[in-house]
Amino acid sequence: MLKNYLKTAWHNISRNKLFSMIKIFGFACSLAICLMIGLFLMKEYSHDRYHANADHIYRLINAEDNYSPIDYRVKEIITSNFPEVENGCLVQVQSRPIETSHDNTAFYIDNMMSADSHFFEM
Numbered sequence: 732m733l734k735n736y737l738k739t740a741w742h743n744i745s746r747n748k749l750f751s752m753i754k755i756f757g758f759a760c761s762l763a764i765c766l767m768i769g770l771f772l773m774k775e776y777s778h779d780r781y782h783a784n785a786d787h788i789y790r791l792i793n794a795e796d797n798y799s800p801i802d803y804r805v806k807e808i809i810t811s812n813f814p815e816v817e818n819g820c821l822v823q824v825q826s827r828p829i830e831t832s833h834d835n836t837a838f839y840i841d842n843m844m845s846a847d848s849h850f851f852e853m
Contacts, residue, residue: 733740787817806847820849 777787791801806819823846828839837849 782853783808818849818852820847822846822850 779788779790782788793800803821806821810816810819822844825843825845826839828841829838829843830839832838
């Protein structure tokens with residue numbers, strides 16, 4: 732039965748080549764777009780979900796470039812003035828390379844991230 736369906740489909744595809752190619756190309760593009768949208772949504776909704784209390788953790792960032800230009804003193808102001816905020820952690824990403832050396836060998840560290848002592852309490 733399946734063999735008969737495949738023969739009929741192949742016959743229709745070979746008879747209407749241009750129309751079949753347009754339909755196959757459109758289906759492939761729509762399937763690829765749906766997969767990309769699905770992967771994007773999975774990434775967005777799974778961000779920082781590995782924490783035990785992920786629904787209580789928030790990040791303050793600039794949405795345009797995923798960067799947080801917040802001063803380090805803001806953490807203390809927020810935790811002291813808002814009783815809803817239990818704890819805070821300052822995480823900084825260095826965008827420029829940092830030169831360091833070890834045993835008279837100099838090298839650069841790219842994309843270094845640093846956090847304060849409250850990082851593991853989050």
